[in-house]
Amino acid sequence: MLHEILSALQAVATWQNLLIMVAGIWGGVIVGAIPGMTGTMAVTLALPFTFYMDPVPSILLLVALYKGSTYGGSVSAILIKTPGTASAACTALDGYPLAQQGKAGKALNMALYSSVIGDFISNLSLIFLAAPLAILALRVGPPEYFMLMLFALTTVAGVSGNSLLLGAVSAAFGLLLATAGEDMYGSFRFAFTNDMQAGLSVAPVLIGLFALPELIKLVVFRAVRRDEAAKLGDQHVTRAEFMGSLKSILRGSAIGAVLGAIPGIGPSAAAFFSYGEAQRTSKNRDNFGKGEIEGIAASESANNGACGATMIPLLALGVPGDVITGVMLGAFMIQGLTPGPLLFQTNIHEVYMLFIGMMLSSVLLFGAGKITMRMFSYVAHIPQTLLTAAVLLLCLFGIYSISSSMFDVAILLIMGVVGFIMFLMNIPAAPFLIAFILGPMIEENLRRALAISRGDPSVLLSSPITWIFAVLIVFVVGLTVRREFHKFNTRKA
Template structure:
């Protein structure tokens, strides 16, 4: 095993891989710092260009973009009170007041230190938890896999929006679209054209669903005027300030790992939960929201702590932890790697390379943050209108370059319109994405389970593991319904 790790280290420690990771980190930080540009958009835009790369560098590029954009969201949150990503919303609560006090540099440094520590903790957790979880998963069969993926789908539908009904509608649309093309027995579904017989490709659906709606939104609603960025001012975080925040950083990192490893929750929920716990337990709790460094530490350590953790269910079980890892699942499959328990047996060398590369990316995040700190105020002010045409060209060129197919370009544009419609009606896109990715695997495991039992549906509840997932599905659904009913009562009470 030691020899395998050394070989993987040598394979990763090349100039090409380092440049790929540095480009991903810097690109992620810049995109995350631009209001309106999201980490999901960064990863989906890069997806077509990874098809020409080796598997591990391509995944490392996407992971680096994810990590960089998660930290980058704090830049605009601190400087102009406009979170670049949803997970940076908590950072704005204390970051912008600090910037108004002439301490923007100090806030950015604390965000950077907390992000790097949270990111490193999540990487270590991934390394030690993914393999044992995969070994456990090897003991399960098609019925257990079907129930696991159904649970993941239920969880995502429940937490990815304000409405359970809209989440379920989104997931149902994704499942429906996943059935297009040839099934495992050779039958064709929704094969209206010759191109449809092969099903819909992952890349145009994902990029159309997540990148184009943002562009349409900028064109239709116009870019909002952006506030002037605060000057960096005082930049040094003293030892006593860092020491006072270390408890919140540690707690936030652990919260990020735990919540990030649960499919469907992701960095945003981890950041809010960590911020709330820090405010509750801190001796400076009354200062939160007025410019408290500990608040930034709690938020940033949690959202970056969730990044590596979202890869735990992806690698071990083949279930994405959030929207971005859903895109990465597509990237894995396009590269000929199928995430799940067997990946640790058939592609052990690639797994070691991925783990080592992710540890390197934590170091690169620190240096990228330090080197680019002075240019951040300019990054946050890149006009959104200038970005629209450039991003659209990247989308069109990237999709067409994959298979030289105008059909894929058409799917890209159609999904962009569909995604914009979903945005207008507040239908969450995450359940759609996860359902589209998991749909074929859900169907395959269901059919295999029924084939094993000769059509007896009770096979889906034939083992303790299937019963555990069934109970979890009922529990999550019940919890979400209870939340919906409570919200409905609150709305009625406020009206009256």
């Protein structure tokens, strides 16, 4: 075994492989930081270039793009409140307020540190826990998925701001729009046009909800002043700040590793789940959403923590963990590698090379993040009018480039107006986004569970895992109601 590992290390440690991984990480960070340019698109566009590459370097290129783009989404989320990826939406909740306080550099550094730690722990989980977590994933069926997603939906209470009622309204609106399109039985809902039959894509809804309202505010309120908060300002993360966030970083990394190993969940749900848990347990919970650095740590550690873990079901079972690993499955097949239990017997040398390359990519992510942070910090010095036009063009181009669909561009613009109206009415946008992302998974697994049980709802509490999540849901809802009553009595007094 030691001989195989040393041989794999020697095979990976070539300048060609290092150059490939550096290019992948760098390209991923840049793509992730551009609004609308998703990691899925980056990996898909890179796939044809892997046809004539050796198996492991080709997979490492795709993995590097995946990891880089996941972190890169935090750069624009913090600097201009425009999440480059869906999983960076949580980062924007506290990152942008920190930027407005003149601490953009501090927020970017915490995002980088958390991402690297989450990525490293995720890689360790892939190496040492692939088989146990794969077996656990096999035991998780539709009832367990439903209860897990329902528990994740309780995150809404933590990001509803001062009004839980408005947060619930926002979440209900998100769940409603999530039902648009074709359901699992072939029925269409809200399919007013042919384009609506496919439902609403996450990217235009996300970018429209978070980016365009900021641009509309600049135009409507004629904001002509330069916002000093846009500058990098304070960049140093103090030891006290890091140690105070370490618990959330480690918990977020663990959440990302576990949820990433379950097919179909991915970094976005992990980020929201981790953010909600950090908000519930932090002594600074009231500062979340107002510039709490621990919120950035929780979000970024979880979304990068899911990256390596999504490879667990792919390698161990041949089941993609998310859309990007679905693309990677095609890359494996093109290279003559068949993911699954036999992969560890027939291609163990390639598996070791992949593991070593993924560990090395964590180090490269840190270097690329530091360099790219300085490069993207110049966004802060662009005149506000020029920045507004540039962000709008990036949003329009990015959304159109994903599927060449004018319908998605229209959704982008409509959601921008909706987001601005929500701002005027003090309705928080985060609960909408959480519900919109989790809604399809909640519905699909509920209907599958009921189909399996022939309509018997008791199937939702048919295993120890479902009972654990049910108890957690009741506990969290109880705490939320108690906190709301306390706020009400405080105001009344």
